[in-house]
Amino acid sequence: MDVAIVKYNAGNVQSVEFALNRLGITPIITDNPQVLRTADKVIFPGVGEASSAMKYLRERELDIVLKNLTQPFLGICLGMQLMCKHSEENDTDCLGIFDVKVKLFPPEEKVPHMGWNKIFNYNSPLLKGIDENEYVYFVHSYYAELSNETITTSNYMFNYSSGLNKNNYYGFQFHPEKSGETGAKILKNFIEL
Amino acid sequence: MLAKRIIPCLDVKDGRTVKGVNFKELRDAGDPVELGALYAEQLADELCFLDISATLEERKTFASLVKDIARNVNIPFTVGGGISEVSQVGRLLEAGADKITVNSAAVSNPILVEDMANEFGSQCVVVAIDTKYKDGQWYVYTHGGTKATPILTIDWAKQVHDLGAGEILLTSMNHDGTKSGFALDITRTISEIINIPVIASGGAGTMKHFKEVFTEGKADAALAASIFHFKEMEIGDLKNYLREGGIPIRS
Numbered sequence: 001m002d003v004a005i006v007k008y009n010a011g012n013v014q015s016v017e018f019a020l021n022r023l024g025i026t027p028i029i030t031d032n033p034q035v036l037r038t039a040d041k042v043i044f045p046g047v048g049e050a051s052s053a054m055k056y057l058r059e060r061e062l063d064i065v066l067k068n069l070t071q072p073f074l075g076i077c078l079g080m081q082l083m084c085k086h087s088e089e090n091d092t093d094c095l096g097i098f099d100v101k102v103k104l105f106p107p108e109e110k111v112p113h114m115g116w117n118k119i120f121n122y123n124s125p126l127l128k129g130i131d132e133n134e135y136v137y138f139v140h141s142y143y144a145e146l147s148n149e150t151i152t153t154s155n156y157m158f159n160y161s162s163g164l165n166k167n168n169y170y171g172f173q174f175h176p177e178k179s180g181e182t183g184a185k186i187l188k189n190f191i192e193l
Numbered sequence: 194m195l196a197k198r199i200i201p202c203l204d205v206k207d208g209r210t211v212k213g214v215n216f217k218e219l220r221d222a223g224d225p226v227e228l229g230a231l232y233a234e235q236l237a238d239e240l241c242f243l244d245i246s247a248t249l250e251e252r253k254t255f256a257s258l259v260k261d262i263a264r265n266v267n268i269p270f271t272v273g274g275g276i277s278e279v280s281q282v283g284r285l286l287e288a289g290a291d292k293i294t295v296n297s298a299a300v301s302n303p304i305l306v307e308d309m310a311n312e313f314g315s316q317c318v319v320v321a322i323d324t325k326y327k328d329g330q331w332y333v334y335t336h337g338g339t340k341a342t343p344i345l346t347i348d349w350a351k352q353v354h355d356l357g358a359g360e361i362l363l364t365s366m367n368h369d370g371t372k373s374g375f376a377l378d379i380t381r382t383i384s385e386i387i388n389i390p391v392i393a394s395g396g397a398g399t400m401k402h403f404k405e406v407f408t409e410g411k412a413d414a415a416l417a418a419s420i421f422h423f424k425e426m427e428i429g430d431l432k433n434y435l436r437e438g439g440i441p442i443r444s
Contacts, residue, residue: 014289116196116443135443139316178269
């Protein structure tokens with residue numbers, strides 16, 4: 001099984017790589033379009049800022065590559081937000097895979113939303129075997145709105161999309177690579193798609 | 194609802210876990226990677242590893258230890274101890290740490306906090322504040338609590354928040370090692386004034402102490418060391434107690 005992790009300027013690659021290692025997978029970390037196109041699975045991690053990440057992807061025409069892949073593709077955290085249409089973070093046009101807007105959390109509660117929170121209302125094979133209301137680990141200041149592409153919901157001040165899916169494209173706002181046994185199961189479900 | 198976090202803290206010297214009682218006496222409590230993985234299995238919500246090495250040689254051990262921890266632990270972890278430069282932060286994040294804590298170096302050079310936030314994002318910047326109650330005020334102490342400063346804790350907390358800190362780890366020196374409970378008043382004050390999470394540290398002795406710091410103290414997370422290392426309290430038992438007491442806790 002060839003699993004590629006997209007190499008760019010906002011990847012928290014090491015943690016994702018180790019999480020895959022724990023599942024017996026040795027991923028390839030690459031920005032080579034040909035390797036990305038032919039991999040069995042592609043993971044798009046991300047910790048950082050939206051506009052500089054999109055600028056980096058566009059300069060290398062990786063945005064075109066990522067939008068046109070056909071194998072199962074998983075965005076994590078900023079990776080998922082970059083797969084949306086637009087982010088309020090520095091008013092950034094993103095990849096537009098999901099028809100969803102990304103907005104800044106209002107300051108009524110502490111921001112970033114950091115720590116363990118619940119996921120619910122599952123609608124995806126990636127959540128197979130996961131109990132409703134399981135806790136996973138989040139760190140983010142921006143959130144994706146609910147839409148008909150939502151596959152998991154979470155609540156912080158209000159309900160928002162903690163997971164999205166369209167065709168072969170999946171995204172999670174939380175960090176499966178840091179979410180203990182639950183996160184490992186979700187990654188395993190993705191690998192087994 | 195966001196769960197309150199329980200964070201075991203491991204002090205590391207030359208690759209081994211130690212815990213100072215009132216920052217002075219040290220006792221050996223095992224291998225940090227093994228202990229960290231065990232705590233993750235027991236549903237600790239996060240881990241904290243502080244390097245208390247004195248020499249450069251020992252510090253090198255710590256950097257490779259961070260990679261070992263990341264390889265074996267499937268929950269977030271913070272590392273710190275003696276960090277004074279952005280380049281050190283970059284190396285530890287690349288090794289797989291999720292957050293970096295800075296203490297004395299931030300007090301002498303506050304721009305360090307801003308530089309870290311700009312370069313790596315606020316989410317990974319944890320400012321540790323050692324505080325002591327003296328003459329009716331809470332003051333900031335540095336260098337493992339050995340040096341007093343004239344800075345009020347509340348002012349410093351506001352300043353690091355403005356500089357881009359993502360979290361504050363607040364240790365009361367009056368309470369640390371006493372097992373008489375957390376410093377509820379200063380924890381609550383800081384948590385109410387600034388809009389970032391506060392981790393309370395110092396003084397955990399009973400399960401009730403944790404409940405108090407989450408309710409009266411308004412802490413987002415609580416950190417403890419020796420009571421976990423020496424098995425005076427099991428994380429699972431503590432979490433059951435807190436959940437039954439109506440505190441949102443990850444199970």
